[in-house]
Amino acid sequence: MSDQLLMEIGTGSIINKRNKCTISRASKNVIVVLSAYNEETSIGSIILLTRLYADRVIMVDDASSDQTVEIAKKAGAEVIINKTNKGKGASLETGFKSAINLGADIIVTMDSRGRHNPDDIPRLIDPIVTGTADVVNGTRYLNSVDWNTPVYRRVGQTILGRFANKKSGKIRDYQTPFRAFAASTKDIIHFDANDLAKEDEMLVNACKSGLRIKEVEIGTHYKFEDRVQAPGKYVLGVLRGVVRDIEVNKPLYFYAVPGFALATCGFYMGLKFLEDLVFGIESLHLWYILIMVFLSVAGVYMTVTGIVMHSMAEVAQTEAT
Secondary structure (H helix, E strand, C coil), X not given: CCHHHHHHHHHCHHHHHHHHHHHHHHCCCEEEEEEECCCCCCHHHHHHHHCCCCCEEEEEECCCCCCHHHHHHHHXXXXXXXXXXXXXXXXXXXXXXXXXHCCCCEEEXXXXXXXXXXXXXXXXXXXXXXXXXXXXXXXXXXXXXXXXCCHHHHHHHHHHHHHHHHHHCCCCCCCCCCEEEEHHHCCCCCCCCCCCHHHHHHHHHHHHCCCCEEEEECCCCXXXXXXXXXXXXXXXXXXXXXXXXXHHHCHHHHHHHHHHHHHHHHHHHHHHHHHHHHHCCCXXXXXXXXXXXXXXXXXXXXXXXXXXXXXXXXXXXXXHC
């Protein structure tokens, strides 16, 4: 980006010119929500570029310890500060509600580390502007594989996507945070999770609620390599997402099946205990009794928990339909 362009952005001349053109075409109040935590190296340029395509930019700072807040304010964002680190999901929830209160017609969420190009915002919001979608998902894989994405991330996204697609149909990219939402989705879209599952849960809930979802192709840029999540940490996040998915959507498998196995072992040990007690085959040991009781109680508890959670999920699904 040239120095002249940066100067023009700083004075607001380009922002006013480009925004006037974009807003007149869209006739919508577009607000972009960013969640940031120690993003001083990227947040300023992201906000300046994003302002070319949005009426407002809201940045929710998740208790950063660097200059993220100061830079964001100078770049023209409306900043909300979390006093404690609450996680990305909670920050996006705060920003989403703030955007609704400010009269947003369309809310866009995107990465604050420079992985998304703000130039894609007009393409992202167009289906909502034209009335053909309620939620628009920016996908990196609409027509081809995005080779800019590290291999370990593509593998993890594929695994999480397979679990999510079993619940909501075919969506190509569940793990992109670059999305647009119509204001009418405010009572449906929630950002409850703070791990990798937060991205797919939003789309799953949208699908279950009958919202119209459309995907448009976007680009992804991994320019800030020091901020890209380490492979080991990312893999652990994927595993947590898979386990959480099974726990929420398949409680019988997660709780009842292993619980029944534990209870069976405990009851078998109980029968052996009675046999030893009656016939005096061998001396009894305290550790044996403790293990027997623990397996029996834990197994019964997990089995009952799985059955109850499964019943609750069935009732919730029936009410939703």
